Amino acid sequence: MDNGEPPRRVAYDNETGTGGPGWLGRAVAVVVSVLVLVAAAMLSLILLAILFGIGTVVVGYLWWKTRALRREARTFGDDGRTVDMEIVSEKASDDDPARR
Numbered sequence: 001m002d003n004g005e006p007p008r009r010v011a012y013d014n015e016t017g018t019g020g021p022g023w024l025g026r027a028v029a030v031v032v033s034v035l036v037l038v039a040a041a042m043l044s045l046i047l048l049a050i051l052f053g054i055g056t057v058v059v060g061y062l063w064w065k066t067r068a069l070r071r072e073a074r075t076f077g078d079d080g081r082t083v084d085m086e087i088v089s090e091k092a093s094d095d096d097p098a099r100r
Contacts, residue, residue: 021029
């Protein structure tokens with residue numbers, strides 16, 4: 001839609017008052033930034049505590065469910081019938097180059 005007029009240009013100069021924020025704007029930005037950082041730190045601590053609690057419950061549940069296996073592992077081999085032995089071939093010698 002060309003009506004023959006040149007496009008308008010926006011000029012940013014000191015006369016129009018479009019400079020950077022003043023001291024009040026900067027102070028508000030600092031306060032908001034500090035509040036956001038404090039809120040993020042509090043949220044991370046809360047999430048850390050929740051995850052620690054969930055992890056504790058999961059580990060406790062697994063510990064409780066595997067107690068029978070641990071009890072069985074403690075009593076395995078206590079009947080006196082376990083024999084520790086080592087099998088040595090008669091053909092093997094200490095200077096066998098294949099074993100090095």
